[in-house]
Amino acid sequence: MKITSVRAIPMSDPVPPERQHRTDLGTKVKSDAVLVLVETDNGLTGVGASLGSPPVLCAIVEHELAPDIEGENPMFSERIYEKMYNGSRWKPSLDRGHSQPDENRRNGMVMEAIAGVDIAVWDVKSQAMGVPIYQALGATRDSVRGYASGGWAPGDEAEEEMAGYAAKGFDAVKMRVVGRDGFSIENTLRRVAAARRGIGPNVELMVDAHGSLDVSTAIRLARLLEEYDIAWFEEPISPDDHAGLAEVRRSTIIPIATGEREFTRFNFESLFSHRALDIAQPDVARAGGLTEIRRIAAMASARGIRLAPHAWGTGVLFAASIHMAMSAPNCHILEVSQGYMPMMNELFVEPYDIRDGVVYAPDRPGLGFTLKEDALDRFEYIPGPEFVF
Numbered sequence: 001m002k003i004t005s006v007r008a009i010p011m012s013d014p015v016p017p018e019r020q021h022r023t024d025l026g027t028k029v030k031s032d033a034v035l036v037l038v039e040t041d042n043g044l045t046g047v048g049a050s051l052g053s054p055p056v057l058c059a060i061v062e063h064e065l066a067p068d069i070e071g072e073n074p075m076f077s078e079r080i081y082e083k084m085y086n087g088s089r090w091k092p093s094l095d096r097g098h099s100q101p102d103e104n105r106r107n108g109m110v111m112e113a114i115a116g117v118d119i120a121v122w123d124v125k126s127q128a129m130g131v132p133i134y135q136a137l138g139a140t141r142d143s144v145r146g147y148a149s150g151g152w153a154p155g156d157e158a159e160e161e162m163a164g165y166a167a168k169g170f171d172a173v174k175m176r177v178v179g180r181d182g183f184s185i186e187n188t189l190r191r192v193a194a195a196r197r198g199i200g201p202n203v204e205l206m207v208d209a210h211g212s213l214d215v216s217t218a219i220r221l222a223r224l225l226e227e228y229d230i231a232w233f234e235e236p237i238s239p240d241d242h243a244g245l246a247e248v249r250r251s252t253i254i255p256i257a258t259g260e261r262e263f264t265r266f267n268f269e270s271l272f273s274h275r276a277l278d279i280a281q282p283d284v285a286r287a288g289g290l291t292e293i294r295r296i297a298a299m300a301s302a303r304g305i306r307l308a309p310h311a312w313g314t315g316v317l318f319a320a321s322i323h324m325a326m327s328a329p330n331c332h333i334l335e336v337s338q339g340y341m342p343m344m345n346e347l348f349v350e351p352y353d354i355r356d357g358v359v360y361a362p363d364r365p366g367l368g369f370t371l372k373e374d375a376l377d378r379f380e381y382i383p384g385p386e387f388v389f
């Protein structure tokens with residue numbers, strides 16, 4: 001079996017004006033993604049997806065990565081990853097047994113493109129094996145707890161919003177530290193108290209600051225939140241400040257979660273050695289695909305760190321995250337977005353199997369989901385930024 005072509009297709013999912021709202025990230029007017037298609041000489045097509053700027057990513061896939069991969073056997077998925085990551089020095093790197101990465105491929109949008117191709121390679125490889133990806137990776141489970149991820153409601157409205165997630169059957173829910181009404185410590189405490197009232201004492205509650213606070217504000221907030229029994233405090237400060245994250249972690253009994261913006265096991269090694277986190281949240285479409293996220297999961301397990309993959313984007317990313325969660329023993333929970341996301345929830349013919357807050361694995365080969373016939377027309381790329389301020 002040989003890979004005959006690698007293609008990247010830019011996609012957008014506009015948010016209708018009545019659904020747009022302002023958060024700390026700005027006002028989201030659309031979601032972008034890149035669909036990666038890997039075709040083989042025996043008629044199989046693998047599907048992957050990347051985050052990042054679609055026109056840039058498409059150029060990277062077409063000009064940088066495709067020439068490295070065409071002609072390879074998708075069963076050699078580790079070699080394909082190493083080829084993409086090490087670039088021209090892939091052979092000496094494998095001969096000597098240590099990485100010699102290409103200077104442009106270690107992180108950023110090139111790594112996001114590599115991740116997208118890697119997911120597509122795993123899809124095609126598992127289809128050829130006739131098993132779902134999670135079984136090709138090595139299955140641990142066929143269902144996993146999901147948590148409802150959302151929580152932007154202002155003030156006391158958080159009570160009803162979070163109660164609504166719990167009413168769907170989720171026994172874990174996540175809210176944003178910065179609501180639609182902006183941020184102050186007092187307002188966040190009011191919103192978290194409302195959320196706790198709404199869900200009662202037995203549903204886990206997580207909070208996510210999107211890396212928007214400074215160290216001292218994060219520590220102050222964390223200490224005040226302790227009485228609300230918070231399951232994790234996500235990205236309290238800039239994800240780049242690993243020492244600062246460790247400082248926040250040492251100052252509170254609330255577990256710290258981070259990792260959705262990190263690239264490769266090397267970034268995670270830095271988080272681990274700083275003792276900066278309790279929950280690792282690699283994004284399979286950013287951190288390096290299923291090949292690299294599996295290595296990150298193993299490294300995390302050696303530190304007693306659990307995995308909760310970041311899964312916010314296209315259906316392809318969500319499907320790949322399902323397979324990761326079914327495979328990694330230390331993946332205890334999976335993010336289930338409650339945002340406005342047709343490109344996640346209406347991309348495939350088959351619906352996701354989520355019942356009473358539990359996500360079930362698909363039993364079909366590969367990724368296990370078929371793109372709808374009109375998907376590429378419906379989610380045609382729209383130039384411009386995703387967020388406006």
Ligand SMILES: [Mg+2]
Nearest residue numbers: 208210234260
């Ligand atoms: Mg987050």
